[in-house]
Amino acid sequence: MVGYVNLAYDYPVLGAFWTAMWVFLWVMWVILLFRIVADIFRDDTMSGWAKTGWLLLVLVLPFVGVFIYVCVRGHELGRREAQHAQAVRDEFERYIREAAGRGAEAAGVSEVDQLAKLSEIRARGDISDEEFSRAKEKILH
Template structure:
């Protein structure tokens, strides 16, 4: 029976630490909250940790979720832009750009053939 209660206590300690780190991360991510208010919240988390965490989640839980969604949306947009940038243009686009260079005389027929082969590879 002692192991059971030990596991229950460990569960609550780990859950509290997860909530505490979420709150601290949210405090430092919030650009609208002044440094003084951030300091007050952190002092409260040190002095009365459970009560302060509960008050923080009640008072600022909605804005905490909104900031989290905004950051995730921005991260997804950045990832998508990076993937599009790394993937580059389609082979048809590359060939048409090479053809435009050939037509303008900027590259030779051999260079066009090499660019076309590279795009199709």
């Protein structure tokens, strides 16, 4: 048992810190690389040849290619990301509205039926006139 040494003594805290930092930097580098590749494909202003050139530069010389890309086209990176997120959000909302509309039509409930039911609810006093007008606007639009 003389040759037994605890790992904590062979790997000091500063070594663990440096290892954690290098792993963190490596993960950040991979995330940045994937974001840039996605941005290259997402950009509609570039031609196919320009996309091919940037992609080759980023994949063949990753460190230099990424730094050049960020310097040259980095100011538009956030704008394109926001536009993509907005387009996805709009498409999702359109799908939800379409699916909700199909659900009411599939159930055989027309706008007239919905308005009649809404009037009954108001007549019972379950909703106020203001709530009735808001719900009526939603049904008619």
